[in-house]
Amino acid sequence: MAQTFFRDTWAEVDLSAIKHNINELNKFHHNSKKIYAVVKANGYGHGDIPVAKAAVEAGASVLAVATFDEALRLRRAFSTIPILVFGRIRPSDIQLAADHQIALTVYQSEWLEQAKQYTNDSVDLHVKIDTGMNRVGIRLEEEAYDVIKGIEASPFQLTGLYTHFATADEESVEYFNAQKDRFEAFYHRIKHLVSSEVEVHVGNSATSLRYKEDLYDAVRFGISMYGLYPSEAVAKNTSVNLQPAFTLYSHLAHVKQLEAGESISYGATYTAKGKEWIGTIPIGYGDGWIRKLEGFQVMIQGELQPIVGRICMDQMMVRLSQPFDVDSKVTLIGKSGGNVIQVEDVADYLETINYEIPCMINERVPRIHT
Ligand code: PMH
Secondary structure, eight states, X not given: OOOOOOOSEEEEEOHHHHHHHHHHHHHHTTTOSEEEEEOHHHHHTTOHHHHHHHHXXXXXXXXXXXXXXXXXXXXXXXXXXXXXXXXXXXXXXXXXXHHTTEEEEEOOHHHHHHHHTTOSSOOEEEEEBOSSOOSSXXXXXXXXXXXXXXXHTSSOEEEEEXXXXXXXXXXXXXXXXXHHHHHHHHXXXXXXXXXXXXXXXXXXXXXXXXXXXXXXXXXXXXXXXXXXXXXXXXXXXXXXXXOOOEEEEEEOOEEEEEOTTOEETGGGOEEOSSSEEEEEESOOGGGTOOGGGTTOXXXXXXXXXXXXXXXXXXXXXEEESSOOOTTOEEEXXXXXXXXXXXXXXXXXXXXXXXXXXHHHSOTTSOEEEO
């Protein structure tokens, strides 16, 4: 393949890991659940189109995204696969959804009434029920009744019904069970309005890795499709074996020796205590490798090298364990010589969740799909 970028910093995404994770989920559920591949936010930072392609090849039946723009972008790449938007689109844009056969989420009768003014064509709609996430969704049965009746009296089709769990990744199951029971009761009471064709989906990764029961027809598989466990509690409570897809690499751009007392980078916050080998790596906060990562480590030939001094926009410095050659490969996330830096290590250092790490590495860092 022709080289399409000229930068010595890149993320590598293992598409066979994506397929492996879908296969593992299918094995766990004995192929009883449809899989919605959640590829919003550029496939959680992994590259939406290549990930979607791998997911579809592995058997995913729907692509799910947060925004209408994400859906339209996917539709240009995939002419027939069902696409679902989780977020609200402007009612005045509904004709575009009809034209491109993009399924939408609905949770307000007002939205439905407005949308009807803008098209006479059919659009697939999934009704979202709020059972405790309190983000978007219908909270009362009467509202659900109104929305479903409103769909019946429109050119649109009701094709899905769903809810989203707020705490499925936590050790405690109390809040999760309350949401699950609320949905069950809600569904039971509106079931007579809903055809058996309607797909019901409640599970995210955490739910689908932990439970086999009460998942209805389909699973919305996000973080774990990328090989990451939603939390330690889930990793501990599942038999599903995941393979991480995301790795991040660079090369040493410069190597030099500092004398005791010489300082590094903006603010001169780090000063060499003796003779120290210092390497410069072409990644910085302009790539999403944020300044808070000062003090974290990278690997060269399996050896850990601490990040010293302030991280700049495009470059950062590390204290080298030996005078490595310029151009030596640097592993920021992934395996190197029997050692590994996991997405979770970066997340722990930043006191955040693994979801945020591949998302924060921005589009300036090319993604190579293998
Ligand atoms: N369904 C909905 C409606 C979602 O918003 C998400 C992820 C998923 C399924 C997939 O969840 P998973 O990645 O845990 O499998 N949404 C988000 C979010 O809004 N912030 O982080 C993940």
